[in-house]
Amino acid sequence: MIIRGALTGAALASLARASQPGAAKPIAAPMRDLNWGQLNFIHTTDTHGWLGGHLQEPQYSADWGDYVSFTHHMRKQADDKGIDLLVIDSGDRVEGNGLYDASHPKGLFQYGIYAEADVDIICTGNHELYQAYSAYCEHNITVPNYKENYIASNLDYIEPETGDRVPQAQRYRKFKTKNQGIEIVAFGFIFDFTGNANNTVVQPVAETLEEAWFQEAIREKPDLFVVVGHVGLRMEEFKTIFTAIRKQNWHIPIVFFGGHAHVRDTRKFDSKAFAMASGRYFETIGWMSIDGVKSASDEVEATSSPSFSRRYIDTNLFGLHYHTGLNDTTFPTKHGKRVTETITRARKSLDLDYQFGCAPKTLWMSRAQYPSKDSIFTWIADEVFPDIVTRKDRKDKPRLAITNTGGIRFDIFKGPFTRDTTYAISPFLSGFRYIPDVPYKAASKVIDLLNSAGKIFEEHGLDTRILTLPEQRFPVPIAVADETEEVEEPWLELRDVKKEPSLIAGYTTKDDVGDDGDDTIHETIKFYNQPNCVQSEIAFPEDGEPETVDLVFLDFIQPWIIPALKFAGADYTDDDVEEYMEGTLTYKMAEWISKNWKGEC
Ligand SMILES: *[C@@H]1O[C@H](CO)[C@@H](O)[C@H](O)[C@H]1NC(C)=O
Numbered sequence: 001m002i003i004r005g006a007l008t009g010a011a012l013a014s015l016a017r018a019s020q021p022g023a024a025k026p027i028a029a030p031m032r033d034l035n036w037g038q039l040n041f042i043h044t045t046d047t048h049g050w051l052g053g054h055l056q057e058p059q060y061s062a063d064w065g066d067y068v069s070f071t072h073h074m075r076k077q078a079d080d081k082g083i084d085l086l087v088i089d090s091g092d093r094v095e096g097n098g099l100y101d102a103s104h105p106k107g108l109f110q111y112g113i114y115a116e117a118d119v120d121i122i123c124t125g126n127h128e129l130y131q132a133y134s135a136y137c138e139h140n141i142t143v144p145n146y147k148e149n150y151i152a153s154n155l156d157y158i159e160p161e162t163g164d165r166v167p168q169a170q171r172y173r174k175f176k177t178k179n180q181g182i183e184i185v186a187f188g189f190i191f192d193f194t195g196n197a198n199n200t201v202v203q204p205v206a207e208t209l210e211e212a213w214f215q216e217a218i219r220e221k222p223d224l225f226v227v228v229g230h231v232g233l234r235m236e237e238f239k240t241i242f243t244a245i246r247k248q249n250w251h252i253p254i255v256f257f258g259g260h261a262h263v264r265d266t267r268k269f270d271s272k273a274f275a276m277a278s279g280r281y282f283e284t285i286g287w288m289s290i291d292g293v294k295s296a297s298d299e300v301e302a303t304s305s306p307s308f309s310r311r312y313i314d315t316n317l318f319g320l321h322y323h324t325g326l327n328d329t330t331f332p333t334k335h336g337k338r339v340t341e342t343i344t345r346a347r348k349s350l351d352l353d354y355q356f357g358c359a360p361k362t363l364w365m366s367r368a369q370y371p372s373k374d375s376i377f378t379w380i381a382d383e384v385f386p387d388i389v390t391r392k393d394r395k396d397k398p399r400l401a402i403t404n405t406g407g408i409r410f411d412i413f414k415g416p417f418t419r420d421t422t423y424a425i426s427p428f429l430s431g432f433r434y435i436p437d438v439p440y441k442a443a444s445k446v447i448d449l450l451n452s453a454g455k456i457f458e459e460h461g462l463d464t465r466i467l468t469l470p471e472q473r474f475p476v477p478i479a480v481a482d483e484t485e486e487v488e489e490p491w492l493e494l495r496d497v498k499k500e501p502s503l504i505a506g507y508t509t510k511d512d513v514g515d516d517g518d519d520t521i522h523e524t525i526k527f528y529n530q531p532n533c534v535q536s537e538i539a540f541p542e543d544g545e546p547e548t549v550d551l552v553f554l555d556f557i558q559p560w561i562i563p564a565l566k567f568a569g570a571d572y573t574d575d576d577v578e579e580y581m582e583g584t585l586t587y588k589m590a591e592w593i594s595k596n597w598k599g600e601c
């Protein structure tokens, strides 16, 4: 099983270019320019440890070192123009990539590498809080790294030694921008998250808004309110905050930077309040600019609206060079190159390029329908589960094995399936549990209930949307596949690039502002909604139905399984649930791949 990774000679030549050795080269594409305004923002969210970039995807192959270079150049350009630029991050920096998950302890390299970026406003996501360990690391590492730039408007930390409950960071921040002295009051929220470990306390947003400090903060009269939040734009929380701020300030502009839903999106609250979300997994660098926040004479007319624009930048060097006007030699800064090299060393010492096997074809999460031969969920249900869901003493017992689709977080690309891939695809620590000998009549109803009977779980305080992909949990405007739409827009500036006959498939975002947000003009990717859960039938009789089955499921979905069974007429409690076998889904999947997808690529 020892096949060493791809970090060999040929890759070294690419070091000067920056991005990780072996990363796919970016492909030239028609681009839309960035608008600069009086005040400009660069935004990342839900990076989930992808600081090495997407080595197999040319469109997202730049790394955190390139980001450090990019923000450096953009800050410099803002200074030269006498305008301002703020860099924002809205949480979920951890979990979901080997660079974070593969080290012991987790994040051994990640925290230091992340902190190389100079970020002006930063907040916490739910993934920083699932484990007491990562909440502690936020408190002990990231908050001190970012000091006054870290904001925790509705999050407290419980100090283990004393049991004292303290704000995870300051509640809000009032400051002036460097070049124009634009006065800003900034907040940093997390949505009403309840799945956190017991060393933090998330205060519901609506309650927080009643607090004296918040009421005082919104009575400040800044030029602009900036609300950073680990919040989906279409969730209730931002709307609630918007309403509270507007009650006190009917004319002050507000900008929101959100995330959590893993989509590119912009929402307009009113003509002076916009919210932007900048995707996931370091595929996207968000860009927002705003003009008319503060007039030179300091007399902002209360009736005039600021003008506002946004772009979703694909994280690759072609685009970063394009937007900075720099090239292979002039773009990478010393600092950026050092970060790139640190990532390379970290990936090497974690052996992230270690190959478990070679994927014979690409399997999609949401670009293929379920069921279909290109669906990752069909592969799991039809090929992987029948092999891995087994135990010696019950191997002939018919069983149903259920997993939620949200447990899988990335596509599998044809080619090397590495240690890195396993963490990207299945970052969670879920293991297998079961209830033995469940009457089949009841057990067989569970899958349909999980997939289409959200209502029956609501009375148990359970939301079935949590079971599926973050990308489809909230009603957001998702671009509908438009087959072969000709892209011919007069404003399109093609700098040194001939339009390729076929565009690269990628984001074609539609948001409240329009359909011209993406910096790269792409061919539309199809998006198919996936079921909440998928199921395999294993060791079933050739004919007829089994009398009883073992109902096997990932531990994550146990809270839904018990009420589903009850609704189907079978009374069980958590006490009836046992471990089915040792090992996490991630571990078992990697084992399956090394047995079934043998060989070099
Ligand atoms: C972080 O943890 C280390 C080791 O336990 C400790 O020495 C240090 O004081 C902590 N720092 C903060 C800011 O809590």
Ligand SMILES: *[C@@H]1O[C@H](CO)[C@@H](O)[C@H](O)[C@H]1NC(C)=O
Residues within 6 Å of the ligand: 198, 199
């Ligand atoms: C938090 O949970 C841990 C592990 O379950 C437990 O040991 C600890 O006592 C709990 N702490 C509090 C403050 O409830």
Ligand SMILES: *[C@@H]1O[C@H](CO)[C@@H](O)[C@H](O)[C@H]1NC(C)=O
Residues within 6 Å of the ligand: 326, 327, 328, 329, 330
């Ligand atoms: C990059 O830009 C610099 C400065 O404009 C120029 O001198 C150099 O030749 C360019 N390098 C490449 C590889 O295009």
